[in-house]
Amino acid sequence: MDIPPANITQTESSAAEERAASLADGIALGMELGPENRLLSEKLGEELWRAAGAELVDVSRAEFAEALDTIGARDNYGLDPEKHTNERQREMFWRALHLEELALARGCALGRESAWRRFLAQYREPLTRAAIDMTGSAALGEELVSAIYSELFGLTEREGRRWSPLLRYSGRGSLMGWLRAVLAQRRVDQYRKIGRETELGEIEPAAAVSEQIEPEKLGDLRVALRMTLSEASAEERFLLSAYYLDQHTLHEMSRVLRVHEATISRKLKRATERLRKQLLGTLKGRGLSRRAAEEALGTDPRDVDINLRKLLQKSAGDPIPDKERQG
Amino acid sequence: MNRNLQLGIHPDADKISVFVEGAATAREQEKMLAHLAECAECRKAVFLIQPHEEPQRVTATPERRWMRRWLVPVGLPAAALACGLIAVLVYIRPHGASKTPQQMASIRPPESARPGTTVAPATSAQADRVAPTGNSEQGTPKSEPERAVPAANSPQAARSNEPRDSFAPNAATAKASQTAGATPSVGGPVASVQTADSSLAQNAINGTAISELPLNGRNVTDLQPLQPADKGAAAQNTLAREKELPGLQIQDASSQAQTLAGISGRITDRSGAAIAGVIVTLSDAGGKMRQTTTGADGSFHLTQLPAGQYGLTATASGFKTSKESIELRPTELAMLQPVLDVGTASEVVEVGAASTETESANVSDQVVAKTHGTRGGSAAPSEQAILATVSHGKRVLSLDDAGNLFLSRNEGKKWKKVKPQWAGKAVGIRLMPPPSDEASVKAKDEAAVANEAAAFLLTTDGGTVWSSKDGAHWHQR
Numbered sequence: 001m002d003i004p005p006a007n008i009t010q011t012e013s014s015a016a017e018e019r020a021a022s023l024a025d026g027i028a029l030g031m032e033l034g035p036e037n038r039l040l041s042e043k044l045g046e047e048l049w050r051a052a053g054a055e056l057v058d059v060s061r062a063e064f065a066e067a068l069d070t071i072g073a074r075d076n077y078g079l080d081p082e083k084h085t086n087e088r089q090r091e092m093f094w095r096a097l098h099l100e101e102l103a104l105a106r107g108c109a110l111g112r113e114s115a116w117r118r119f120l121a122q123y124r125e126p127l128t129r130a131a132i133d134m135t136g137s138a139a140l141g142e143e144l145v146s147a148i149y150s151e152l153f154g155l156t157e158r159e160g161r162r163w164s165p166l167l168r169y170s171g172r173g174s175l176m177g178w179l180r181a182v183l184a185q186r187r188v189d190q191y192r193k194i195g196r197e198t199e200l201g202e203i204e205p206a207a208a209v210s211e212q213i214e215p216e217k218l219g220d221l222r223v224a225l226r227m228t229l230s231e232a233s234a235e236e237r238f239l240l241s242a243y244y245l246d247q248h249t250l251h252e253m254s255r256v257l258r259v260h261e262a263t264i265s266r267k268l269k270r271a272t273e274r275l276r277k278q279l280l281g282t283l284k285g286r287g288l289s290r291r292a293a294e295e296a297l298g299t300d301p302r303d304v305d306i307n308l309r310k311l312l313q314k315s316a317g318d319p320i321p322d323k324e325r326q327g
Numbered sequence: 328m329n330r331n332l333q334l335g336i337h338p339d340a341d342k343i344s345v346f347v348e349g350a351a352t353a354r355e356q357e358k359m360l361a362h363l364a365e366c367a368e369c370r371k372a373v374f375l376i377q378p379h380e381e382p383q384r385v386t387a388t389p390e391r392r393w394m395r396r397w398l399v400p401v402g403l404p405a406a407a408l409a410c411g412l413i414a415v416l417v418y419i420r421p422h423g424a425s426k427t428p429q430q431m432a433s434i435r436p437p438e439s440a441r442p443g444t445t446v447a448p449a450t451s452a453q454a455d456r457v458a459p460t461g462n463s464e465q466g467t468p469k470s471e472p473e474r475a476v477p478a479a480n481s482p483q484a485a486r487s488n489e490p491r492d493s494f495a496p497n498a499a500t501a502k503a504s505q506t507a508g509a510t511p512s513v514g515g516p517v518a519s520v521q522t523a524d525s526s527l528a529q530n531a532i533n534g535t536a537i538s539e540l541p542l543n544g545r546n547v548t549d550l551q552p553l554q555p556a557d558k559g560a561a562a563q564n565t566l567a568r569e570k571e572l573p574g575l576q577i578q579d580a581s582s583q584a585q586t587l588a589g590i591s592g593r594i595t596d597r598s599g600a601a602i603a604g605v606i607v608t609l610s611d612a613g614g615k616m617r618q619t620t621t622g623a624d625g626s627f628h629l630t631q632l633p634a635g636q637y638g639l640t641a642t643a644s645g646f647k648t649s650k651e652s653i654e655l656r657p658t659e660l661a662m663l664q665p666v667l668d669v670g671t672a673s674e675v676v677e678v679g680a681a682s683t684e685t686e687s688a689n690v691s692d693q694v695v696a697k698t699h700g701t702r703g704g705s706a707a708p709s710e711q712a713i714l715a716t717v718s719h720g721k722r723v724l725s726l727d728d729a730g731n732l733f734l735s736r737n738e739g740k741k742w743k744k745v746k747p748q749w750a751g752k753a754v755g756i757r758l759m760p761p762p763s764d765e766a767s768v769k770a771k772d773e774a775a776v777a778n779e780a781a782a783f784l785l786t787t788d789g790g791t792v793w794s795s796k797d798g799a800h801w802h803q804r
Contacts, residue, residue: 169341172350178340183375248374256377258349
């Protein structure tokens, strides 16, 4: 077999970790799906199997139906977990999937040669480009792709069976998007392994916070910030973190959230203003005078951003437990 | 969930890709954002997934900025300047305009038009020529003092023509010549005259030998001197017809949609010097007035004028007020070159309506407008009355009363006097072989004419005939 590529190396993925993750999800793989969860009718299964061209990648009707059932059950057919689904909703969910890509991924995960041949013909080049794009280096990109291939091909085993992350592909997004996500996660792993200190050090020296804000005020601020952030929406928290901590541009953030830059700017400004106002209120509630509270935040509005960044950065150092957030 | 990342539970690649591609449900989105707000690694992964677009952004953003920065302060003025230049070029180089529309401009004198008023020449886009009026030079004996200024399609041309206004005469000129007793030869420096206003043209030409032929540089026409049996009657006929002349009008044979027109011109005194500060008032039939003042070069411009009949008054201290009537056609740009007489502003000279004496000073005011599609307007080759003009291809020969022969190699745009190589005075020129008659000339196929071996024939007062192939080198036959 000419696949996977010769330069594949064993990854450090731990089967135990993967198993734990699967259990955490509640539903693991299709093979573990009980008969009571087989909701796909034969007729629809046949139709979708044909539409997906699963035969071309050596995926049988049963295998494909199992995949569809597994995915539907895992994601509750695109509805909220507690909601009951009817047949029509399930059919709509299945029909909306990237069926061809799902069949290909499933064929690859099952080790079908025709599927791998097609996969390599279709994704080798884009995958390599994406890896080089992410790493900024051809050598690093090649290395990253090689690691991914070894994973995808299923060189790891789970409970004595060959296991490929491609089994986790749901078909709700594009296969290329999923591959990019895998690449990105592995790239972040590399970051973490290579040197996390360097990464954080590049953002902002934490010592600078105490240079501008007195230690006693810093404690107050940190608590106030936690309280304030807990009241912000998830999107606002994401925006604040991405902007002030990661220093992403509005354009980058707009691409992630698929909205216009101006919208991001407006939301961010609103979130920052609210955060500042609430911080002031919280600080005053903790006994500081208004003047002292403003001084703590930095009276110059231009300083608010930088102070927020430092505060957020400091705050991010120790994760906020759910309990505290809710409180 | 993915365990490869730092300790803790992270969304797997499928969840992340679904979120990034916008396929997540609202609940999934919320959960993902909540996680991303706190998880630097997953945030990093999410931003890493985005395709790298830096090169595009670098090119796109500065481009927009560049456009914003340069288009408004530089680009727009440049475009305006270019438009201005084009407008100026249209003014001064009407020959280059499209040949398609046939247009004609003429001046309508007030109803009390008096004899002697000259008419601006009809221009023919088809003929690619202008047969300007004008014949009487100060040096030539004339009974009528009118001086006709050849039509010019540009101010420059008009100016250059002014001092030597004897030019290819058309009907009006012919009339003046006849009245003066001179040989009423007719013919533009470029032969063909085809008026858009056929009645005007036919009436004005009045049996002259000017062939109604489209030249386009390939046609041949033989212009015979007009020999009316009764000069007085001819003059009367001409005068009578002049009363019927339409006002300054520019006809667009292509009957374009109604659009705005304009008037441009230059006001000079009798010596040709520009008069600055002349108040030019244009009033339409409804009494609405537009006013402008001539600049240092005596020029004035009035644009954005609806088509219609206008009265134009030029007033300057120390000069007689000049009034004339103009009819503007849509999209046309009329060019005037009024000449003001010394006097008081209270004295009004109505062009075409004043006394003969006065008219003599102002007849030249009317310079016909150019419009797109009109070509011609070349400088007069001679200060004398033109006796005959023949053309072959782009070569045009023009013979004046004094026997001087002029040659133009570019359809009458530039003229050069031909050194006499013949004995005696040249009295006639024609093409060889001469067409049997006018009709044959008209009927002659253009291509055949163009391909014909060209030879000009010149007749002297001694009766000798000289021939030339190029119009410059002559040999006795």
